[in-house]
Amino acid sequence: MADSRVVLVTGGGTGIGAATARQLRADGHHVVVSGRRPTPLRIVAEETGALAHPADASDPEAVAGLVAATLEAYGRLDGVVLNAGVGRPGPVGDLDPEDWETVLATNLTGPFHLLRTALPHLLETRGSVVAVASVAALRNGVGNAAYATSKAALLQLCRSVAVDYGPRGVRANTVCPSWVRTEMADRRMNQFAHSAGFGDGAAGIDTAYEKATRLIPAGRPGTAEEVAEAVVWLLSPAASFVNGATLTVDGGVTAVDPGTAAFGFHIETRK
Structure with missing residues (x-):
């Protein structure tokens, strides 16, 4: 402005x-x-x-x-x-x-x-x-x-x-x-990490984010x-x-066909 x-x-x-x-x-x-x-x-x-x-x-x-x-x-x-x-x-x-x-x-x-x-x-x-x-x-x-x-x-x-x-x-x-690293999201990831056995604390939360964002083309929250x-x-x-x-700020996740998840969703970075 x-x-x-x-x-x-x-x-x-x-x-x-x-x-x-x-x-x-x-x-x-x-x-x-x-x-x-x-x-x-x-x-x-x-x-x-x-x-x-x-x-x-x-x-x-x-x-x-x-x-x-x-x-x-x-x-x-x-x-x-x-x-x-x-x-x-x-x-x-x-x-x-x-x-x-x-x-x-x-x-x-x-x-x-x-x-x-x-x-x-x-x-x-x-x-x-x-x-x-x-x-x-x-x-x-x-x-x-x-x-x-x-x-x-x-x-x-x-x-x-x-x-x-x-x-x-x-x-x-x-x-x-989509997933954004905020205080609210961290609490949800901490619950996910605990229930999934990823461990407690920052390491567990990091693993939870990694698992939760694996289908996001950006590859991260x-x-x-x-x-x-x-x-x-x-x-x-x-x-x-x-x-x-409606503007999606989601790393591309809403563009993904979830049906492809069964085959494994991989993004290769080519230089």
Whole structure:
């Protein structure tokens, strides 16, 4: 973004949210980072000069206060990054209803409340929304019913904003990462490593990532900074004709035919 804008980033204390805040601040924009935990937000704020405002993304009153604090600090709102998310593993038959509600409240209903509150201000600035979903919105995995459902619905929520408010200048797009090395993903990999007998600690997590990404053409998990680059681009005027889009930032995994896995999936690097 050539001019200085004001962007609100939920889930901004760690991972993709924190990386997005860093990139936006490096580009000279005002950033408000939000999340449940004050300490990670404070660290990002001290590091980047962003404004930290702790808030539970699933609480409508907290969301309203978050938008109000952003307007009080900067007087406008140009962009919203819907990055806050949680996961609770389990197939439909085993999933605790409380876990289902927790995932939907944070990953879907929270963004709905934030969009309803932010839209009047985004309409004033002809602003932009970027949701961080997941390849789970496009492809499903074992024991991932709540998370995959919430992310698929988040994708459609953003498309609804694009269709309904695009004629008035608001853009809404979604990025769908595959495995990215974040705090949340590390916890999932640690569970995988333990159950699969890969060992505990960093070595076990590294092995789990290696196994989980073996079908990704890139041959590795992504970084939070790689996803942040895509988010920042979608927020910017450089993406002015991109609306209602779904951008996979996945190392090519959604291009793979899973039926080839039985034969072994190998990528050779030829110099």
